[in-house]
Amino acid sequence: xxxxxxxxxxxxxxxxxxxxxxxxxxxxxxxxxxxxxxxxxxxxxxxxxxxxxxxxxxxxxxxxxxxxxxxxxxxxxxxxxxxxxxxxxxxxxxxxxxxxxxxxxxxxxxxxxxxxxxxxxxxxxxxxxxxxxxxxxxxxxxxxxxxxxxxxxxxxxxxxxxxxxxxxxxxxxxxxxxxxxxxxxxxxxxxxxxxxxxxxxxxxxxxxxxxxxxxxxxxxxxxxxxxxxxxxxxxxxxxxxxxxxxxxxxxxxxxxxxxxxxxxxxxxxxxxxxxxxxxxxxxxxxxxxxxxxxxxxxxxxxxxxxxxxxxxxxxxxxxxxxxxxxxxxxxxxxxx
Amino acid sequence: xxxxxxxxxxxxxxxxxxxxxxxxxxxxxxxxxxxxxxxxxxxxxxxxxxxxxxxxxxxxxxxxxxxxxxxxxxxxxxxxxxxxxxxxxxxxxxxxxxxxxxxxxxxxxxxxxxxxxxxxxxxxxxxxxxxxxxxxxxxxxxxxxxxxxxxxxxxxxxxxxxxxxxxx
Numbered sequence: 001x002x003x004x005x006x007x008x009x010x011x012x013x014x015x016x017x018x019x020x021x022x023x024x025x026x027x028x029x030x031x032x033x034x035x036x037x038x039x040x041x042x043x044x045x046x047x048x049x050x051x052x053x054x055x056x057x058x059x060x061x062x063x064x065x066x067x068x069x070x071x072x073x074x075x076x077x078x079x080x081x082x083x084x085x086x087x088x089x090x091x092x093x094x095x096x097x098x099x100x101x102x103x104x105x106x107x108x109x110x111x112x113x114x115x116x117x118x119x120x121x122x123x124x125x126x127x128x129x130x131x132x133x134x135x136x137x138x139x140x141x142x143x144x145x146x147x148x149x150x151x152x153x154x155x156x157x158x159x160x161x162x163x164x165x166x167x168x169x170x171x172x173x174x175x176x177x178x179x180x181x182x183x184x185x186x187x188x189x190x191x192x193x194x195x196x197x198x199x200x201x202x203x204x205x206x207x208x209x210x211x212x213x214x215x216x217x218x219x220x221x222x223x224x225x226x227x228x229x230x231x232x233x234x235x236x237x238x239x240x241x242x243x244x245x246x247x248x249x250x251x252x253x254x255x256x257x258x259x260x261x262x263x264x265x266x267x268x269x270x271x272x273x274x275x276x277x278x279x280x281x282x283x284x285x286x287x288x289x290x291x292x293x294x295x296x297x298x299x300x301x302x303x304x305x306x307x308x309x310x311x312x313x314x315x316x317x318x319x320x321x322x323x324x325x326x327x328x329x330x331x332x333x334x335x336x
Numbered sequence: 337x338x339x340x341x342x343x344x345x346x347x348x349x350x351x352x353x354x355x356x357x358x359x360x361x362x363x364x365x366x367x368x369x370x371x372x373x374x375x376x377x378x379x380x381x382x383x384x385x386x387x388x389x390x391x392x393x394x395x396x397x398x399x400x401x402x403x404x405x406x407x408x409x410x411x412x413x414x415x416x417x418x419x420x421x422x423x424x425x426x427x428x429x430x431x432x433x434x435x436x437x438x439x440x441x442x443x444x445x446x447x448x449x450x451x452x453x454x455x456x457x458x459x460x461x462x463x464x465x466x467x468x469x470x471x472x473x474x475x476x477x478x479x480x481x482x483x484x485x486x487x488x489x490x491x492x493x494x495x496x497x498x499x500x501x502x503x504x
Contacts, residue, residue: 075371106465107390114394117402121374124409128367131419143410147403167466 010102014091021248022241027053028288029244029295036299057237065233068131075129080231080238083122087242090115090249095170097262097272097279108169109161112253113154116208119246120146123210123217123227126239130230138226141306142217145207148313153204155321156197159328160188160257173261177269185265189258193328198258200321205250207309210243212298216306251290252283259286342386349386352379366412367422374405388463 027042027050034041042049067076092115093108095101105111120142127139161167164175178186188194207214218226228239255261262279263272272279353376360372377400384393416422464472473481 072367075368105390107394110391110394110398114398114402117398121401121406121409124406124413125371128409128413136413140410140413143406147406147410150398150403165467 011088014088014102018088018091018241018245018248022244023053023057025244025248025291026056026240028291029298032292032295033299036296060234060237063233065235068230070131071230072129072131075125076230077235079122079126079129080235081122082125083119083242084238086115086118086122087245087249089118090246093169094249094252095173095256095261096283097276098170098174099276100262100280101170104170105168107167109157109167109172109253109257112169112249113150116246116249117146117150119242122242126231127227130227132230134223134225135227135229137223138217138229141223142210142227144306145210145214145216145309145313148310149204149207149317152200152313152317152321153208155318155325156200156204157257158321158325159194159197159332162325162329163188163193163332169256169261173256173263176260177263177265179265185260187258187260187265193331194258196320196324197328200317200324201254201257203312204317205254206294206297207313209246209250211247211294213301213304214309215303216309247291247294248287251294252287254290255283255286259290261286346383346386349379349382352376353383364426365423366416367409370405370409370412373408374401377401377405388459390463391466391469 030052031041031049042052045051045055067073090112092102093105093111095104095108123142124139127135127137127142130136160172164172166172176185176187180186180190184190189198210217216222216226218228223229228236231239262283264282267278356372356376356379360369360376363369363372378397381393381396381401384396412422
């Protein structure tokens with residue numbers, strides 16, 4: 001097969017995964033939030049409501065696509081695509097196993113952060129183009145949050161890069177294989193040096209993906225639905241889909257960096273080669289566990305205020321992560 | 337075949353860069369201009385990628401498109417009182433004519449004077465990985481790197497001082 005056909009198939013596979021994630025995660029969110037609220041969630045369409053989100057997608061596809069008269073037409077149409085494309089791009093560097101990945105990038109970690117950093121541009125575009133003050137406020141909040149937290153997010157993972165000596169996500173996974181004392185996995189989360197790193201990563205990642213308690217850009221109690229207020233039908237669907245997709249990517253990144261990626265330390269290495277689906281299955285299971293925890297947070301914590309978010313980012317997380325880089329640099333140097 | 341492919345990609349990216357720059361100047365809407373600037377930055381990153389400068393391309397997107405352009409848009413949207421203010425009239429002054437003439441003249445002069453000395457570079461056989469890049473940057477180029485960061489630090493402190501800080 002030619003290079004182009006293979007690339008096209010890989011992109012199609014990533015797109016398929018993204019769409020499937022969207023459908024599954026929305027169902028999961030409704031069920032998880034439902035049970036956290038002590039109610040059942042969707043129950044009627046399909047067994048236990050499993051077909052509910054499939055039907056919702058069909059509904060979104062067939063709904064009338066309304067373009068309000070005052071909007072900035074070009075930007076209004078472009079914005080969902082600008083939100084969607086980086087979100088799809090971010091799948092490229094994720095290592096689902098040592099052979100299952102779209103591309104094996106030397107700068108995989110940086111690439112994924114770069115792709116995620118483009119999402120708020122689309123949100124800002126949507127907010128501006130909608131010609132609606134709630135939308136504009138939502139878009140500006142998203143941009144402010146993103147600028148504030150991109151720095152700590154990148155800085156927080158630097159200790160791991162320093163220890164591994166590579167930004168290739170596959171190499172980072174390989175560095176976490178094996179066990180301590182035969183039982184404890186050698187995942188980076190087990191290393192006390194990376195506990196502050198993990199905390200900063202989780203907070204910054206939740207902000208970057210607009211997850212509750214930091215979903216100020218669409219705080220429905222204050223600004224209707226934020227940047228998505230004027231969108232309808234599949235344009236709204238795309239904005240929504242990429243939000244869920246980003247959640248998946250951040251969770252997958254967390255799994256790769258801290259929880260051993262596609263490996264389980266107790267399984268012999270030959271199993272992964274014998275059953276090629278094993279690595280991806282472990283990876284996706286771990287990622288969905290991470291997503292479950294994010295939904296749990298969503299169902300538990302109230303939304304914070306915008307000034308609190310800004311203060312936490314600029315005045316706490318950036319200095320803390322800088323200090324931690326210096327500290328862990330010294331520790332890694334002395335240790336090795 | 338790869339030559340053809342990169343040739344097509346190069347043409348497309350050059351068109352996107354130059355066309356985006358022209359559109360940025362031609363549009364009368366400041367918000368649109370900022371988005372065109374963003375497009376130029378992304379297309380430039382694509383050209384870096386064609387030159388196998390993966391790290392540079394990513395940093396270009398992350399810093400310029402992901403942060404500088406967002407900051408720019410943010411500032412524009414914050415300072416616009418009304419939405420209609422985004423559209424400005426075309427008001428060329430003599431000052432801009434002089435600046436354009438000076439810039440064009442010096443560019444022409446530079447090309448005439450030094451153009452012959454510039455030779456097209458050759459691509460290396462293999463591209464060094466990020467680790468090698470980092471090593472070169474922090475050993476061979478450590479002093480320029482530190483000077484650059486000092487300049488940025490001064491700019492940062494200056495910006496904080498300028499904006500008044502806590503008013504003291």
